[in-house]
Amino acid sequence: MKKIVTITFILVVAIFLVGCVEYKSFGADDTQEEEIDLVDEIAAIEEDIAAENEDLLEEPALEETTDLIEETTADGEYVITVDESELIDLMANIVDPDEDNVTYTFSPPLSREGAWQTSYGDAGEYLVTLRATDGQLTTEGKIRLVVNRVNVPPVLSGIKDITVKEGETINFEPLVEDPNNDPVTVTVSEPLRSGLFVTDHTSSGEYQITVSGSDGELASEETFTLTITNVNVLPELANLPESISVKEGETVTVQPEITDLDGDNVQLSISEPVGDDGVWETDFTDHGDYIVTVTANDGKDTVTQRLRVNVEDVNMPPQIVDVYIDVN
Secondary structure: OHHHHHHHHHHHHHHHHHHHHHHHHOOHHHHHHHHHHHHHHHHHHHHHHHHHHHHHHOOOOOOOOOOOEEEEOOOOOEEEEEEOOOEEEOOOOOOOOOOOOOEEEEOOOOOOOOEEEOOOOOOEEEEEEEEEEOOOOEEEEEEEEEEEOOOOOOEEEOOOOEEEEOOOEEEOOOEEEOOOOOOOEEEEOOOOOOOEEEOOOOOOEEEEEEEEEEOOOOEEEEEEEEEEEOOOOOOEEEOOOOEEEEEOOOEEEOOOEEEOOOOOOOEEEEOOOOOOOOEEEOOOOOOEEEEEEEEEEOOOOEEEEEEEEEEEOOOOOOOOOOOOOOOO
């Protein structure tokens, strides 16, 4: 600053002396004009110098720093407070009156260099010892680390869409972890609430399953799709004997009972000589063995069952139908 002022003073004096010399060399009129120009020039120079001085006088901004040391206790302990998951990285300013070379170390949970990456679940207070030595003598200081608990929600994993067929059994158990090691309550929506679901012929469809885990304060939730594909259940035929035996002239009746668990519309067909109506009135020429096929069709699959029909021969006496004259 002083150097700038001195240079400015010298410059002004030099300009003034030059002006005086030129004043003696020229006439009065010219001198007045020169003086005006010189005054303007000096004023401009002074403005430039003032601006430069103002820039030089500006001080650089200082960066704000944050000191981890919040307080010291009556016992001379340094107290440092952080939140879970924050990094602690300590350094110490050690002074040795003898100007000996000094080394220092920190005790756990810090590393020897004073670093510790905290994580969830580390909340609590820790007493750390700082040891400084010059190789012969050692000085110890105490640091109390206070790690504040930071609660985070449970983490759900292993949750993805599931596809099964009707009739299969589903065992579902989501994986849940809590970074804070808090107890977690897990809930799953129906039909997987119990974790076990035995599907049947009525279970086909899509289900949106919601899984949530709560530690009592915070909760996580995920949703996936459970798809149960339809599996056709075959119609069932009942009340159908393996064989039927009748005599000529008697009636054969085939009336099976049909059930379909899917509730499908079932078409029943019975082969000849019985027919679809299930009733056959035999004649005295129908004796013999017959294989009758019964078929049930639900539009998707077909069920077939066979039975034997035995018609026993019955000998009948001749019958006089008419008497007439043979004209031949």
